[in-house]
Amino acid sequence: MSKLHAIFPEQGIRAAIPEAAFTSFGMKDLSSIVRLKSLALFELGLTTWHAAMMSRQFRVAPNALGDLVDRKEPNLLKYVSRALNRKVLFDISYRFATDPSTEASPPKLQLLVAHTYPNRLHIADIQLLDPRKPKAGAGADDDQSHESLRLLGVTLENAKTVAREIGADQITLTAANRELVPVFARHGFTVERSLAAQQAVAMDAGVPMQLDL
Numbered sequence: 001m002s003k004l005h006a007i008f009p010e011q012g013i014r015a016a017i018p019e020a021a022f023t024s025f026g027m028k029d030l031s032s033i034v035r036l037k038s039l040a041l042f043e044l045g046l047t048t049w050h051a052a053m054m055s056r057q058f059r060v061a062p063n064a065l066g067d068l069v070d071r072k073e074p075n076l077l078k079y080v081s082r083a084l085n086r087k088v089l090f091d092i093s094y095r096f097a098t099d100p101s102t103e104a105s106p107p108k109l110q111l112l113v114a115h116t117y118p119n120r121l122h123i124a125d126i127q128l129l130d131p132r133k134p135k136a137g138a139g140a141d142d143d144q145s146h147e148s149l150r151l152l153g154v155t156l157e158n159a160k161t162v163a164r165e166i167g168a169d170q171i172t173l174t175a176a177n178r179e180l181v182p183v184f185a186r187h188g189f190t191v192e193r194s195l196a197a198q199q200a201v202a203m204d205a206g207v208p209m210q211l212d213l
Helices: 003-007 010-016 027-036 038-055 066-070 076-084 152-165 178-185 195-203
Strands: 021-025 089-098 109-116 120-134 146-148 170-175 207-212
Touching: 003 089, 003 109, 003 152, 010 089, 021 027, 027 038, 027 089, 038 076, 038 109, 038 120, 038 170, 066 076, 120 152, 152 170, 170 178, 178 207, 195 207
Parallel strands: 120 170
Antiparallel strands: 021 089, 089 109, 109 120, 120 146, 170 207
């Protein structure tokens, strides 16, 4: 079983929703993860490519995968690996929990994390909402469509523990907007030191953040 599975706050979810059912996918289920989380897998490939280009260790044109990026290729990680001629995905975990008494699609309790090149734990998608408590007026696809279970802090602490266990150098994630930057900053994350990050902050979209270990 992947060590990354331990990041998902199963204990906290069980305490809040005893009847919750849990589903887990790992490296052997990669094709299923790509199918279920196609956009998140594309973005994971994009952030991994960005990390490689920032390292300046590869004699590859930054726009070499431009066509794949333009079409938001879900299997982008595979093409990043080929372009760099090296393995870039070391482990992956996608876990979600559902409440049998409610219908929520996609799951309101889910976490996608991966150990990627160069040696970082990337939180690719995180949602820790109570599926039993929708917010009035919120759309079903809204990232904050339901009340929070307040398990973000526990989850990030789990991520720090696991990252150290696997020997990762840092934890990375993408804050969806500027409002979330101080939320993650309270847990030790800082905005990535790059021009792309500065532009993301200015545009208020997809701000890359990191926590060095």
